[in-house]
Amino acid sequence: MTTPRFDILGQALADASRTRMLCELMEGRAYTNKELAAAAGVTPQTASAHLRLLQNAGLVLAEKRGRCVYHRLAGPEVAQALEQLAAIAPTESLHRAQRRKAGGLAEVRSCYDHLAGPLAVAMTDALLARGLLVEDQGAFRAVPAGDWSKLGVVLPTGSGRQPFARPCLDWTERRLHVAGPMGRQMLDHALAAGWLKRQAQRRGLQLTAPGRRALEQILGVRCDDLLAGVAAG
Structure with a gap:
């Protein structure tokens, strides 16, 4: 061994x-x-x-x-490991301290090649609630139902070498968001569609007005309430 x-x-x-x-x-x-x-x-x-x-x-x-x-x-596996180590790193307190330490990154950010932060967690929760995503033995499995193209996702036709939708423990939220090829496709689509914009702070992202409308229409994510809650926390 x-x-x-x-x-x-x-x-x-x-x-x-x-x-x-x-x-x-x-x-x-x-x-x-x-x-x-x-x-x-x-x-x-x-x-x-x-x-x-x-x-x-x-x-x-x-x-x-x-x-x-x-x-x-x-590689992305290194980014995932670092994000999960950040989630258990020592801090002066718990959830609020992590958000303060993250600053603007706590709201909407990227984790290597996929979306992270409270918005990513809310989108993942919405996919699970709608039955489009299923937790299966510690992994995520995408269900071929609904119009995935609205999120820029193209489901694989066969089994790949890596999980298509991989759970990643969010640093500030201490909950799971979607990583892997699915996470990469959703972030790429959101940037290409103008739902998100890159900020000067390299990992930081800005959620645009079209993005707020699209995510509420497609997934029922109330972005204004979500990000207001982050600011208050």
């Missing part, structure tokens, strides 16, 4: 500068050494040492494009 090397992962995560870099990369984009150094508040030389350690732990990949080397997370 092969023993997982949790000690290597632990060493990689045991530094605030490295965790800040990983949080930047959870948006799903790739960044240069200098960009990540600025985000972490360290020099480019220090950032290079941190990034080598993250690469050796299998958390980050480096890719050369022209004269620049770009760094990105090794």
Whole structure:
């Protein structure tokens, strides 16, 4: 039996500068050494040492494009693991403290390649309530009923190598939202349809007026009440 090397992962995560870099990369984009150094508040030389350690732990990949080397997370499974670790990370209190620490990210944000935050949880709850999504042995299963195209979802015709709809524990909400290919399709569609817009804060997203109307019509999600509750919390 092969023993997982949790000690290597632990060493990689045991530094605030490295965790800040990983949080930047959870948006799903790739960044240069200098960009990540600025985000972490360290020099480019220090950032290079941190990034080598993250690469050796299998958390980050480096890719050369022209004269620049770009760094990105090794894959969506890394982003999911980081999001779930964030959900159990120590904090001064529980739910409200996590939202305060997240700042604007608590409302609507991306988690690598899918939607996260209270809006993502509300959409997942609505899909479960309508029977379009079913919890099945710790996983989500999409039911081929209804008009999935309204959400930009194309259901697979066969079994793929990874779960199509994967549950991901939300960092601030401590509840499940949809990840995997389905989560990626829904986020891509929401951005393409103008329901969501990217903000200057890299993982932060803005829900537009058309997006509020569409999600209420399609899923019955009352976005105004939802986000007002987040602000009050």
